[in-house]
Amino acid sequence: xxxxxxxxxEHRLPLLVFVGGAAVALFFAxxxxxxxxxxxxxxxxxxxxxxxxxxxxxxxxxxxPREDLSRHLGLEPGPDTHLTxxxxxxxxxxxxETLLNEVAAFLAAGAGAGK
Numbered sequence: 001x002x003x004x005x006x007x008x009x010e011h012r013l014p015l016l017v018f019v020g021g022a023a024v025a026l027f028f029a030x031x032x033x034x035x036x037x038x039x040x041x042x043x044x045x046x047x048x049x050x051x052x053x054x055x056x057x058x059x060x061x062x063x064x065p066r067e068d069l070s071r072h073l074g075l076e077p078g079p080d081t082h083l084t085x086x087x088x089x090x091x092x093x094x095x096x097e098t099l100l101n102e103v104a105a106f107l108a109a110g111a112g113a114g115k
Contacts, residue, residue, distance in 0.1 A: 049103045051086035051096045058085075062107050072106045073099075 007015045038044060039060065047053075047061050055073055059066040070077065073088060083091070089099040 049085065049100050049107070051089070051100070052084055054082055054084055055088075056082070058103065058107070064107065064110055068110065069103075069106065073103070 045061055045063075047058075049058055053061075055069045055075065056066050058064075059069045067077065074092075075083075075088070085099055085103065086096050089096045092099070
């Protein structure tokens, strides 16, 4: 405890920088573990598209390039890629089922090519 008190008194800024860096490293390490566990679960691979999913989620689940799926959906790279399929269908003025069928057809045609 004396060493920590000494570091706090004599080297406050470097100690704060070190603690901040360690916190950031721990955050990204935990994030890596969580994402690795999530995507290694077979239940999250090649999921049937649903209205709550985003194009990025589907692209990752099916191992297809996100840009190809976004282009197929008529989306430009940018903030629209975070819209759910239900939101995209609503913006187009079409039923969600129609968009889901489009995505399913794209995946059926390109699922083998993306691997």
